[in-house]
Amino acid sequence: xxxxxxxxxxxxxxxxxxxxxxxxxxxxxxxxxxxxxxxxxxxxxxxxxxxxxxxxxxxxxxxxxxxxxxxxxxxxxxxxxxxxxxxxxxxxxxxxxxxxxxxxxxxxxxxxxxxxxxxxxxxxxxxxxxxxxxxxxxxxxxxxxxxxxxxxxxxxxxxxxxxxxxxxxxxxxxxxxxxxxxxxxxxxxxxxxxxxxxxxxxxxxxxxxxxxxxxxxxxxxxxxxxxxxxxxxxxxxxxxxxxxxxxxxxxxxxxxxxxxxxxxxxxxxxxxxxxxxxxxxxxxxxxxxxxxxxxxxxxxxxxxxxxxxxxxxxx
Amino acid sequence: xxxxxxxxxxxxxxxxxxxxxxxxxxxxxxxxxxxxxxxxxxxxxxxxxxxxxxxxxxxxxxxxxxxxxxxxxxxxxxxxxxxxxxxxxxxxxxxxxxxxxxxxxxxxxxxxxxxxxxxxxxxxxxxxxxxxxxxxxxxxxxxxxxxxxxxxxxxxxxxxxxxxxxxxxxxxxxxxxx
Numbered sequence: 001x002x003x004x005x006x007x008x009x010x011x012x013x014x015x016x017x018x019x020x021x022x023x024x025x026x027x028x029x030x031x032x033x034x035x036x037x038x039x040x041x042x043x044x045x046x047x048x049x050x051x052x053x054x055x056x057x058x059x060x061x062x063x064x065x066x067x068x069x070x071x072x073x074x075x076x077x078x079x080x081x082x083x084x085x086x087x088x089x090x091x092x093x094x095x096x097x098x099x100x101x102x103x104x105x106x107x108x109x110x111x112x113x114x115x116x117x118x119x120x121x122x123x124x125x126x127x128x129x130x131x132x133x134x135x136x137x138x139x140x141x142x143x144x145x146x147x148x149x150x151x152x153x154x155x156x157x158x159x160x161x162x163x164x165x166x167x168x169x170x171x172x173x174x175x176x177x178x179x180x181x182x183x184x185x186x187x188x189x190x191x192x193x194x195x196x197x198x199x200x201x202x203x204x205x206x207x208x209x210x211x212x213x214x215x216x217x218x219x220x221x222x223x224x225x226x227x228x229x230x231x232x233x234x235x236x237x238x239x240x241x242x243x244x245x246x247x248x249x250x251x252x253x254x255x256x257x258x259x260x261x262x263x264x265x266x267x268x269x270x271x272x273x274x275x276x277x278x279x280x281x282x283x284x285x286x287x288x289x290x291x292x293x294x295x296x297x298x299x300x301x302x303x304x305x306x307x308x309x310x311x312x313x314x315x
Numbered sequence: 316x317x318x319x320x321x322x323x324x325x326x327x328x329x330x331x332x333x334x335x336x337x338x339x340x341x342x343x344x345x346x347x348x349x350x351x352x353x354x355x356x357x358x359x360x361x362x363x364x365x366x367x368x369x370x371x372x373x374x375x376x377x378x379x380x381x382x383x384x385x386x387x388x389x390x391x392x393x394x395x396x397x398x399x400x401x402x403x404x405x406x407x408x409x410x411x412x413x414x415x416x417x418x419x420x421x422x423x424x425x426x427x428x429x430x431x432x433x434x435x436x437x438x439x440x441x442x443x444x445x446x447x448x449x450x451x452x453x454x455x456x457x458x459x460x461x462x463x464x465x466x467x468x469x470x471x472x473x474x475x476x477x478x479x480x481x482x483x484x485x486x487x488x489x490x491x492x493x
Contacts, residue, residue: 022444026422026426029426030422071355079366080362083366083369084370086370086371087374097418098419101415101419102423105448121444125449129415292427
């Protein structure tokens with residue numbers, strides 16, 4: 001497998017098609033959170049017309065608050081609980097949909113770019129819409145399989161340990177050997193599942209497979225090309241890490257001098273507003289510059305996977 | 316397109332109007348808090364208002380705007396300023412697309428310092444990133460949009476000032492409890 005040609009082509013596609021970085025930005029953003037005694041007058045009873053002074057009368061204040069909590073209707077607490085649940089569910093749903101759409105659009109867009117077509121947000125967003133449902137269903141299936149594997153391994157591990165509990169030496173041997181073997185088995189299975197995820201996404205977006213067929217075909221592709229896929233993953237990680245570290249060093253180096261100038265007043269005990277704002281601004285520039293680089297790395301990685309997928313699928 | 320693309324400043328005026336309309340509801344909640352007669356009632360009103368304003372109102376307000384966009388072509392602010400959100404055939408968006416544009420499109424446009432929203436200033440079709448990903452366009456339907464928009468803005472500001480004065484008056488009552 002000519003990884004050099006893949007990397008070169010991906011570099012060209014990433015640099016030439018800046019609109020695809022928008023999907024990279026979205027993927028980067030979404031992938032990576034007294035009762036005190038009833039004593040003196042101030043804090044007891046609901047007929048109070050004044051609030052207890054805080055913090056001068058802390059015990060009466062906490063007494064007041066705890067009495068107030070008891071008077072709040074149950075419906076209010078239910079509404080609060082439902083509200084929190086609603087916000088959590090909505091946030092997870094929006095993130096899932098946005099991530100699946102961005103991945104589908106990026107995969108389709110990179111495919112078009114590789115075929116020398118003009119690529120914009122408008123003409124690539126359709127790939128995300130078309131494969132949205134299948135990508136979400138596939139992710140759910142893959143997550144369930146992942147959870148199932150973890151639960152099964154831990155259950156077997158625990159049950160056998162329980163069976164061997166009558167013989168301490170056997171149990172120690174099982175815990176040690178099975179623990180090590182189990183750990184490596186889990187790591188390999190997780191790597192295979194990750195590979196399945198990569199190929200299945202492309203099968204769904206580019207070849208319009210259904211989620212279950214995509215999972216099966218992706219498993220076959222992962223097993224048949226394990227070494228090439230593993231190497232591509234290592235290369236992607238290495239490139240991502242190196243570029244990320246290099247960017248951080250360069251940007252950090254450029255921003256260091258203005259940051260030091262802003263920080264000078266702090267050494268003499270002053271905290272002028274201008275310095276605080278300046279340092280916050282420098283921090284934001286650092287974070288967002290790294291964010292942009294991460295978006296580019298995401299596009300680059302996805303392009304690498306696209307090309308590897310095409311070579312394997314066509315062969 | 317038979318209509319011209321809406322000027323970015325008109326879109327921002329519509330956005331400000333939507334924000335002020337949303338803020339009005341927030342102000343009414345503050346007034347309810349300030350109308351409390353006892354400390355217990357004050358704390359209960361604060362809790363209820365926080366629950367509605369933080370958890371329910373944003374979702375209701377956004378879904379209401381999505382419905383308006385699908386049915387009438389824009390949010391209240393956009394309707395007042397005479398602009399409409401349409402697809403390439405100048406038809407109003409389907410509900411799913413309006414929902415996508417509002418939630419996912421906003422995520423895309425806001426993901427990097429709001430650059431997607433600022434994009435309207437130099438895009439030749441006056442599209443932000445949320446417009447591009449939903450294949451929507453914002454057009455001018457009414458030439459009176461500026462006049463109506465500015466008048467509405469002025470009215471809302473005056474109304475909010477009156478509300479703020481009422482709030483300050485009620486705050487003095489609460490101050491006597493402390």
